[in-house]
Amino acid sequence: MLHVARKKSFCKVLGPGERSVIWFHGCSKRCPGCIASSMNESDEYESYQPEQLAQWIWHNHGIEGITLSGGEPFEQPLEFLEQFLAEIRQKSNLSVLCYTGYRFEQLIDEEKFQKILQHIDVLIDGEYRIDQDTGQRWRGSENQRFHFLTPRYLSEKENWFTISERQIEIELEIDGALLLSGVPSKNFIDDLTTQLNHRNISIDFS
Numbered sequence: 001m002l003h004v005a006r007k008k009s010f011c012k013v014l015g016p017g018e019r020s021v022i023w024f025h026g027c028s029k030r031c032p033g034c035i036a037s038s039m040n041e042s043d044e045y046e047s048y049q050p051e052q053l054a055q056w057i058w059h060n061h062g063i064e065g066i067t068l069s070g071g072e073p074f075e076q077p078l079e080f081l082e083q084f085l086a087e088i089r090q091k092s093n094l095s096v097l098c099y100t101g102y103r104f105e106q107l108i109d110e111e112k113f114q115k116i117l118q119h120i121d122v123l124i125d126g127e128y129r130i131d132q133d134t135g136q137r138w139r140g141s142e143n144q145r146f147h148f149l150t151p152r153y154l155s156e157k158e159n160w161f162t163i164s165e166r167q168i169e170i171e172l173e174i175d176g177a178l179l180l181s182g183v184p185s186k187n188f189i190d191d192l193t194t195q196l197n198h199r200n201i202s203i204d205f206s
């Protein structure tokens, strides 16, 4: 089973175009400043068979691709992750972006990880480093790199590395909780949390 902390059908701030985003549950890295730490440490998640997760994707009409985030996708049961991605690749032209706290070099030499990498268009790698958080688009910190593993977005490569533009999406849940998606600017979370706590409003970050 794949353990999913959160998923969002339509998101415009975690990769090009409109994308379905899956936040996998759990990460062993514990990077200082990780915005997903409470989500990762929570015991709230849902478990899916690969085909169930793919079914959810097929309902999200009009998306350009999917983004895998977390949590740590490469710490999920890899045979199930591979099945899920293989189905997406075989049955659609959706692009696949994947965030990981591992470095590309740690993944590429191992066959079990290669089976996942073969389905990914762009891998965004490396742990979040708060001292290198300079406001880059789609990256938490400058040490994180875009690896273009297929030609899908290769012609846009220069823009991906140079654009400084942070965007987030905030949704208000029916129970009053706020859900935030995207890569926020440094200190944004602390400032917003402080302000909301004064008003007895809780917020969930991914």
Ligand code: SF4
Binding pocket: 027, 028, 029, 030, 031, 034, 035, 036, 037, 070, 071, 072, 100, 101, 102, 126, 127, 128
């Ligand atoms: S690798 Fe990513 S999800 Fe894991 S602790 Fe670091 S920032 Fe958080």
